């Protein structure tokens with residue numbers, strides 16, 4: 001089954017307002033014309049509103065980097081799915097390892113966020129991944145499986161099929177270390193097999209599973225050539241237009 005690849009840039013807490021707006025406009029102008037790939041950018045939260053205005057009419061998707069599960073309420077510092085939708089977001093990253101590690105995000109909370117996002121027509125990009133210590137002690141599949149299972153527990157089959165899962169081994173994030181295409185493919189296949197058991201084979205075949213962790217123009221083709229790698233969630237290499245555009249265009253002659 002062929003799944004439409006999705007390349008997403010997670011800008012994390014980087015870029016000034018001016019630089020973020022300029023980069024978003026450049027992504028719109030240079031990456032919005034590729035018909036066989038979905039493109040998503042995830043600016044820092046404060047920048048979502050002005051960037052959404054600049055992406056109007058463009059196929060480039062807009063993601064928040066986090067959300068709360070409630071529609072509104074006394075949750076200082078949080079964004080609700082309702083607000084994100086109103087702002088113009090199409091996607092929301094949930095369960096990123098940096099949020100799990102530094103901000104106490106739990107599997108249960110990630111599941112509630114996935115549920116809330118689908119309630120409001122937003123697509124979750126659900127991040128999972130093991131630490132180096134977990135990989136070295138042979139726990140990779142157990143850890144990733146429990147993160148995935150908790151994250152999608154409240155979803156219907158159709159909602160699951162729309163959800164994007166991002167496998168991001170923690171040891172490969174921002175380190176320059178990339179999982180080999182075979183290492184990544186092994187985990188992606190395990191995730192798809194798990195989804196098949198949790199839902200059914202047809203649903204599992206529809207889910208797009210991105211790889212993340214030091215993806216760059218020099219390794220994207222090899223990673224994307226794997227059967228179960230359907231896209232990339234990119235940090236550092238999404239912060240400049242030239243490298244991000246190369247990632248988006250990895251299947252085409254770049255200036256076609």
Ligand code: 13P
Pocket residue numbers: 010096168172173174175176212213214215233234235236237
């Ligand atoms: P890097 O591409 O900088 O390793 O970051 C990956 C990531 O965490 C994307 O969410």
